[in-house]
Amino acid sequence: MKTKITELLGIEYPIIQGGMAWVAEYHLAAAVSEAGGLGIIGAGGAPASFVREQIQKAKEITKKPFGVNIMLMNPEADQIARVVVEEGVKVVTTGAGNPGKYMAMWKEAGMKVIPVVASVALAKMMERAGADAVVAEGMESGGHIGEATTMTLVPQVVDAVQIPVIAAGGVADGRGLAAVMMLGAQAVQMGTRFVVARESIVHENYKQKVIAAKDIDTAVTGRSTGHPIRCIRNKTTREYLKLEKEGATLEELEKLTLGGLRRAVMDGDVVEGSVMAGQIAGLVKKEQTCAEMIQEIMAQAEELLKL
Ligand code: TUI
Numbered sequence: 001m002k003t004k005i006t007e008l009l010g011i012e013y014p015i016i017q018g019g020m021a022w023v024a025e026y027h028l029a030a031a032v033s034e035a036g037g038l039g040i041i042g043a044g045g046a047p048a049s050f051v052r053e054q055i056q057k058a059k060e061i062t063k064k065p066f067g068v069n070i071m072l073m074n075p076e077a078d079q080i081a082r083v084v085v086e087e088g089v090k091v092v093t094t095g096a097g098n099p100g101k102y103m104a105m106w107k108e109a110g111m112k113v114i115p116v117v118a119s120v121a122l123a124k125m126m127e128r129a130g131a132d133a134v135v136a137e138g139m140e141s142g143g144h145i146g147e148a149t150t151m152t153l154v155p156q157v158v159d160a161v162q163i164p165v166i167a168a169g170g171v172a173d174g175r176g177l178a179a180v181m182m183l184g185a186q187a188v189q190m191g192t193r194f195v196v197a198r199e200s201i202v203h204e205n206y207k208q209k210v211i212a213a214k215d216i217d218t219a220v221t222g223r224s225t226g227h228p229i230r231c232i233r234n235k236t237t238r239e240y241l242k243l244e245k246e247g248a249t250l251e252e253l254e255k256l257t258l259g260g261l262r263r264a265v266m267d268g269d270v271v272e273g274s275v276m277a278g279q280i281a282g283l284v285k286k287e288q289t290c291a292e293m294i295q296e297i298m299a300q301a302e303e304l305l306k307l
Contacts, residue, residue, distance in 0.1 A: 001302060004164040005187035008112060008132060009091060010065055012036030013298050015177070016135075016166060017290075018191030019069020019093055020143065020276070021045060022265040023202050026058035028290070031199035033064035035291040040067040040093060044261075048079035055087045065090045067114075072097030085109045093135060096144050098122065103129045116168070116189075118146020118153070120160045127161045134161065135189050138169030142192055142230050142278040145169075145220070150180065158184030172280040174300020181305060192278040198289045203268030206275060209234075213281035221257070225250055229257075232275040236260060 003014045015037035017024065021044025029039030041058060043051045051068065058066055068084050070077055073096050081102040084092050092106055095116040106113045107130050115126045116135040123134045136157040138150025146153075150169040158165050167180035168189035177188050194200060196207045209232050219233045221240040231237050240256050257274055264273030288296075 001298065001305075003181075003186040005133060005166060008164065009038055011038050013294055014181075014187035015294055015297065016040065016067075016187055016189040017194050018141075018168065018189050019043070019067070019071075019095065020191050020195070021071060022261055023191075023195055023200060024069065025201055026054045026061070028194060028197060028200045029066045030058050030062040030064075031197065031290040032194065032294070033062050033066045035289075035294045037290070037294055038065065038067055038091065040069050040091075042069045042071070043074060043080050044071050045074050046076075048076045048083050051080050052083045052087060055083070055089060059087075067091030067093055067112075069093045069095060069116075070099070071095050072099060081105065084111070095137075098125070100125070100129050103131070114166065117157070118148065120153075120156050123157045123161050123165075127163050131163060133164040133166060133186075135166040135168050136185070137189070138167075139220075139228075139230070140170030140279040141168055142218070142276040142281075145228050145230055151183070154180055154183040154185055169278060170280050172278075172283045174297045174302075174304060176280070177297055177301040178304040181301070192281050193284050193293060194290065195277065196284055196287050197293060198287055202265045203270075205268035205270045206264055207287060209270045209275050210277050210281045210284055211286065213277065213284075215279070215282040218277060218279050218281065222253070225253060229274070230276065230278065232270075232277050232281065234273075234275060235271050236274065 013036045017032040019040040019042035024042030029041045032039035041054045091112045093114045112132045114133045117123045139145045154167045164186040166187045167185035171188045172193040219237045260274035263269040264275045
């Protein structure tokens, strides 16, 4: 399937893997790229030296293009923004902020720049700043989210900008891919389904929590602090929401979730850790290789789109 995004990125299929903190390390990114999508290494909150190592390791196991996602709240975001240039990364995506101050440097280096946005306003600003495409991410997504749903955000961003739009949030199969193409997207970015990929290094407990999740099993914490985060419900989300209702301070709330994603992903602490996942977790039923996932999604979407 050829779209403006497969052409822009030189990939076979319009499927991009989300740059999930801790989860999207080089094995997963390389596997998705090898399978014909675009794999992405998620810098998350990691130091710049770690991100450089991840890029170098990915280059050793795939010759296909891959990207790096820079989470802009990372205290080392400035350094990581330079590391991706120095390492010759072809595609950079950003999240949780406005990457405007890095755009000129990245464009000068010939990189493809694809900010993740949760609003029409930021999409337009990014287009003016020289972005090659945007990911329009709906609040069905896991992790740090905005307010608009994928169904409402994607067509509004498509109408507001000339550059290609990648949809994210709520897609885990070929029906979802076909649906967002109907909304005008040129590709999809998926996270939650790739969490349970065979090549994903996340702890087995985390994978099983995603596989066991039903439609209404996620919760959004942090709406009151301005940092809404979607996770699978557990002891910590319940505690957090209770404290939030009682008007707890930011300090008290942060104490509860500090390092929680790392604990869930690496140590398998899915009771007290942060099990970030999207609402579509209910549709994700089994572990498969990235290649199997991508082949299945493409076959289903192509069948639907030719009708
Ligand atoms: O960035 C994400 N999702 C994430 S980042 C993340 S790492 C983390 N870990 C622990 C605690 C907090 C975060 C987990 N999930 N998605 C992309 C995204 N960006 N969603 C929403 C936004 C966004 C929100 C506001 C982008 C820009 C923005 O405002 C820009 C501005 O400053 O005007």
